Amino acid sequence: MKSGVLTELAVRNLRVAAMRNSLTTLGIAVGVASLVAMLSLGVGLQQLANRRLARSGLFDTVFVTSRANFPGFGRRSSRSSLSSSSNTSSSASQPSNSSSDFENSTKDREPRRLDDAARRELEHLPHVVEVFPQIRFVTEVRYNGNPLTAMVAAIPDSARGSGSFDNIQGSFFSSPTADEAILQMEFAKDLSDQPSSLLGKDLVLRYAERRVIGMATGAQDAEGQGASGAGKVSHSSSGGGPGKTLAAADPAPENQGISIVPRDKTLRIVGIVDTEPAAGFGGLGSGRVLIPLKLGEALRAAQGNDLRDILRGSGTRPGYANLTVRAESPSQVQALESAIKKMGFAAFSLLDASEGLRTVFKIFDLLLGIFGSLALAVAMLGIVNTLVMAILERRREIGILKALGAADRDVKQLFFLEAGVMGLLGGTLGVGLGWLIGRAVTAGTNLYLRRQELPPTDVFAVTWWLLLGAIIFSIAVSLGAGLYPASRAAKLNPVEALRYE
């Protein structure tokens, strides 16, 4: 029999026993809906996590530091500690190779300095979006004449999209060099009982500016752009007020050093954030006062590593304690990390943690899919039941069809097609139902989040492949369920079927 004729007959038969077939189709729809809802939830949560992680900058950044910063660098006897450090640094890839590379590259020569030249080189690596230093320093903050101690962190302009500032009161920095500050909420509460009233007000940072003594002005300016340029600290330290040199130095290289100059900087408070922003590995979590990165660099504030560099005797030239390199996407981090290591620097990333997370989500999806399929399995039994009942009910009809010239194959295909049509209708309806469930759960979740004063989010992701897959799966399951009834109908003896009342 032609497929068009078969389809017409199948649809007609389904229409005739409308109530029972509708209930069976609804059963399939509920099964498909639960499957779609479960998988959408799994995919949605995974996408949400990926989105959040990607925006956090944790998985698209490589943290770069000079190998000189590792304890025991350059000492032949300290093999174990070097290996250990290197393994930590290359958590994402080739721990053993990088360990040996590290040893080979550091045994007999000076470690490469992380200076402006290195920064420019890093900026020119493929798939690099930006390279920026970490600037954090503890300082005194004055507001209304009251002094408080706080950690100041400089953040790049790209942090604006990290998600940490989604719920900001006020606004992000108007420009990368603006004399503006964003306060962490807890710190804002320390300043005022009504944090929102701080917006638009000024505060004063009293910080220690670092100046290299004994260098030409141009060199000092260059150092100023770098974060941790250093020289030897002069032993002739003396107390001093603002603008007064704390350490004196001889212009000769061996007598170069830095001076610490107290400075005041007035900043306008433009925003207050609830959560502690994180921007890259070793990020800005502890910053209570956030300032634009370029402003932070221009301040030339003395940082914790300055003294270490000077004491180590490697601080005569301007350089960075570390740099954060941000890639275009997490997929490029591994290659980028390897390239940076080949340049002679230590590099870290959290890619391994990301991979682990993906595995967890795959298992999560699988479990959700299994639970969703259980409902579909019940629906499948419904199809078998409906079609077996239909055989009993339509026994005489099958006999008539055979008497009129229908082959066993035609009867089989007819029942098979009826199951398929129920699967198609049920699948389509189920997909719609699943989408509605997703919307309802998302709306409920967002209502709850709003009550908790958290930003709304989309926990369901209904993708086209999921919709199409669910319909195809529904048809396949329905056809599977129709196999037995169809085969039984085809085998009916027409003479006995015609006698059936």
Added chain:
Amino acid sequence: MMPTNGGAALRTERVTRQYQMGAALIRAVDEVSLEVGAAEFLALLGSSGSGKSTLLNLMAGLDRPTSGAILAHDRNLAEMNALELARYRSRTVGMVFQAFNLLPRMTLEENVELPLRLAEVERSERGGRVREALERVHLEKRLSHRPSELSGGEQQRAALARALVNRPTILLADEPTGNLDSTTGLEIMNLLQEINRSLGMTIVLVTHERPLAERFAHRIAELADGKLVSSGSKGVSGGQA
């Protein structure tokens, strides 16, 4: 319609059909050899349980003989596979049943069209052939009616139209008047006779009503306990109601 050559349209050769009923072996048809000529109107006469309907089902290809041969236009049905038998039922024979066996969910037009669909006749051709068949049984104005909206006689006429629509060469009728009153039954018998005469169609009628058989059939074959007891009596005596 398949052309006839004046020879046998149907021939059974020592056909036996037996069933296992518990421990007993029932011979519903017992070595029946019978020939039905082309354009012949044969009545299979017998009491209930004589095996006449079983023999008709064997001739229709709905059942297979335990032994023996059934030849339709010289092709042995016993040697056909299931698909060939289905094709034979679709194109060579038409069947009419005592219980009409129209599909209640379909209109008259759809019921009559069904064999054409099964025979994969083109849609464009189907409408004309359905109307032609219904005109022959005078039901051309009841196209959209469902069987439940028709009288018993009309339903049997519709069943007859359905049996004729594929233009078979052999018409097998199993007690077609069994569910009808005598007047309506006569109407149906007249229609069968008219079809036999005008179309030259071979008709095998199963009945237990001797008067009807004697009045309309060219020849009567009588069965008793599965055996053929006579197969050559009587010519047509008239046939008008």
